[in-house]
């Protein structure tokens with residue numbers, strides 16, 4: 042139990058850009074199947090920036106969760122913290138019949154609360170549950186001193202895992218799910234887009250023994266971090282506006298990727314940017330029979346193939362869409378990764394800011410300006 046009755050919480054308080062505020066709200070009460078966690082740290086996701094800017098993509102969920110802003114919604118979904126209260130019906134966690142939870146345990150959480158009952162859930166595909174609820178969007182999130190969550194979401198961390206690393210496991214899990222979908226050992230891999238998840242994917246490709254890791258990125262700031270991580274070759278994208286300029290830039294990047302990979306292109310392309318030209322490049326740059334992992338979301342949800350028959354069918358490529366994390370296979374893979382000192386050192390290069398939670402606005406603005414990697418908010422005080 043906790044003695045506190047009120048707590049600070051970063052909430053979206055109105056349906057407009059910039060409407061995130063720290064407010065004092067009641068500490069949540071748990072249901073019998075839930076767990077109360079005292080948040081230690083939480084990291085800022087690209088989707089939190091969509092909330093900050095009140096983008097189209099996040100509106101329906103937040104309007105529903107807030108009942109049209111009759112009540113504000115606590116944001117945030119990537120975090121770590123300590124268990125303070127366990128509901129009376131809580132049994133196992135992590136889909137592991139042997140895993141038990143105790144007050145004081147250091148935990149993180151899967152951000153997609155799944156139903157456990159739909160066809161997908163019953164067939165080992167909980168990451169595509171048709172009834173999933175995302176914390177920080179569909180229900181109150183982790184940018185607060187306390188969060189209440191269904192026990193089925195709880196992931197138990199190693200007690201000695203550094204908290205700033207523990208707080209980023211959810212997006213690291215996205216990267217793991219995307220990067221490790223196809224085996225990377227001895228493969229030639231290209232990554233389009235070095236946002237934090239693209240950067241994490243690069244780390245995973247390197248740690249999983251890819252023979253060559255190539256990245257395509259427009260920002261020199263991010264390219265520099267990638268060099269420090271050990272990415273073998275970086276192709277800097279150049280600005281292109283008109284259709285002719287864009288076509289020329291696509292051709293230049295495709296050739297540069299094929300040249301860097303050798304043979305007739307990389308074995309695997311990880312599309313982490315969502316930019317239509319990068320999607321096209323990922324499909325055209327992989328070798329015949331290559332694999333494309335589709336992770337980046339396009340801005341307006343649309344994408345058109347310019348040579349579907351040739352690029353996809355005749356070239357015999359595989360395109361795999363990735364959402365969320367496999368429950369809980371991906372989390373186990375992440376645990377193995379974050380136990381390695383070399384992986385921790387690389388991950389720390391991507392975490393460019395650790396800020397008191399009250400300074401979230403500055404952190405988000407820096408991310409929007411492309412001047413930050415992963416931003417972690419400290420909720421200790």
Ligand SMILES: [Zn+2]
Pocket residue numbers: 086087088118119212
């Ligand atoms: Zn996220």
Ligand SMILES: [Zn+2]
Pocket residue numbers: 155156157158159160161162167170171172173
């Ligand atoms: Zn389900």
